[in-house]
Amino acid sequence: MAFKPSKRAKHGFELEHTNITPMMNLMVVLIPLLLTSAEFVKLGVVELNLPPAAVGPESEALAQMPIESFQKLDLAVTITNQGFFISSAVAVLSGDKTGEPTIPLKNGEYDFSALSEKLFEIKNKAKDRFADIEQIILMAELDVDYQTVISTMDAARMYKNGNQSILLFPDVSLSAGIF
Amino acid sequence: MAFIPSRRKKHRGSRSGEVKLQLTSMMDMFTILLVFLLKTYSTHGQLINPSQDLTLPISEIQHPPEVGLDVTVSNDWILVNGRPVERIESVETLDGFVIPKLQTSLSAYAQHGQRLEEQYGTPFSGKVTIQGDRNLPYRTLIKILATCGQSDFPNMRLVVYRKEG
Numbered sequence A: 001m002a003f004k005p006s007k008r009a010k011h012g013f014e015l016e017h018t019n020i021t022p023m024m025n026l027m028v029v030l031i032p033l034l035l036t037s038a039e040f041v042k043l044g045v046v047e048l049n050l051p052p053a054a055v056g057p058e059s060e061a062l063a064q065m066p067i068e069s070f071q072k073l074d075l076a077v078t079i080t081n082q083g084f085f086i087s088s089a090v091a092v093l094s095g096d097k098t099g100e101p102t103i104p105l106k107n108g109e110y111d112f113s114a115l116s117e118k119l120f121e122i123k124n125k126a127k128d129r130f131a132d133i134e135q136i137i138l139m140a141e142l143d144v145d146y147q148t149v150i151s152t153m154d155a156a157r158m159y160k161n162g163n164q165s166i167l168l169f170p171d172v173s174l175s176a177g178i179f
Numbered sequence B: 001m002a003f004i005p006s007r008r009k010k011h012r013g014s015r016s017g018e019v020k021l022q023l024t025s026m027m028d029m030f031t032i033l034l035v036f037l038l039k040t041y042s043t044h045g046q047l048i049n050p051s052q053d054l055t056l057p058i059s060e061i062q063h064p065p066e067v068g069l070d071v072t073v074s075n076d077w078i079l080v081n082g083r084p085v086e087r088i089e090s091v092e093t094l095d096g097f098v099i100p101k102l103q104t105s106l107s108a109y110a111q112h113g114q115r116l117e118e119q120y121g122t123p124f125s126g127k128v129t130i131q132g133d134r135n136l137p138y139r140t141l142i143k144i145l146a147t148c149g150q151s152d153f154p155n156m157r158l159v160v161y162r163k164e165g
Helices: A007-011 A021-037 A056-064 A112-126 A146-157 B013-017 B024-039 B088-092 B100-120 B138-150
Strands: A043-048 A076-079 A083-087 A135-140 A158-161 A164-167 A171-174 B069-073 B077-080 B083-087 B127-132 B155-162
Touching: A021 B024, A043 A171, A076 A146, A083 A112, A112 A146, A112 A158, A135 A146, A146 A158, A146 A171, A146 B138, B069 B100, B069 B138, B077 B088, B077 B100, B083 B088, B083 B100, B088 B138, B100 B138, B127 B138, B138 B155
Parallel strands: A076 A135, A135 A171, B069 B127, B127 B155
Antiparallel strands: A043 B155, A076 A083, A158 A164, B069 B077, B077 B083
16 A cells, blocks of 8 residues: 655745735825825925015004003014115114115025024023014015025024024015115 | 656756846835935825926925915916916006905905805915915015905915925
8 A cells, every 4th residue: 555645844944935915005006095195396386475565454553552551673674686684663774885675686696694693693692681572574676586585484484503403583574675 | 658748847957047137136126216215204195296387495494394275476476376376577567565456356255265164164364375486576476465464364474495404
């Protein structure tokens, strides 16, 4: 009588494969799903505050506040084709010479980091003395492009010193500027 | 007596010739893809559809987009919710700050929003998202913003590309 051949001897060396077909099914479903909802371009929004006079409901709320008891700084940055002018309710910061912009163009381009630094200086000096320390008014010449306006807002919002960033004037208002 | 040879057992010997599909490397690839897509996954989806023919300005702001009435300023037209309202050229030559046609259109939306608020209690936020090309001159921008403010849309959101890192 012949023995039945051993099953162990025959199958011992053959590798058992994991059944990955269900996993594949899962992937095939998940990847298109995530692809459709993935955002590759990150969008953001800049919040903009109109000067209160032009806003309906907000101006009423502001009118009820005792404005007279506060001193107002009225900090403003004006973008011109020569550079930035920084001014407040009381004075205009001049550059190295009178009549020159506070921060002139650097190599024909706007010097946003210098502007941010200057505003940081002003923020430190004016802290606790004015009511509108979060606010800044932006003015621009007619031909200044949108990107420059946005970059100026960035410079006015945050001062970046190495790794830390300090909040400067997040409340930006746009003004009609020089017409 | 000879048995009929089994059909099932016939294939046993010829197993070495059988080709097995190697799925392991594909699985690796899929896993990496899955992790990458999970990283870029956004929970609220796309709230704002950026227009094709304009390049938005780049900003360092981290504020996420919000839903609002969409005002797009392309190279030729001002569009409200995708509908052209006014030509850019006529805005540039306009005296004063309020663009009449844009104001008419925006006011209609504002009235509709306020009516919805009265009847169904859906709050009217007065939010408007503004998409403009990065080369848009300030003279046009300020007129559009002024018009939005005058037409019961005081909460303006300027749409920008977020700079990473």
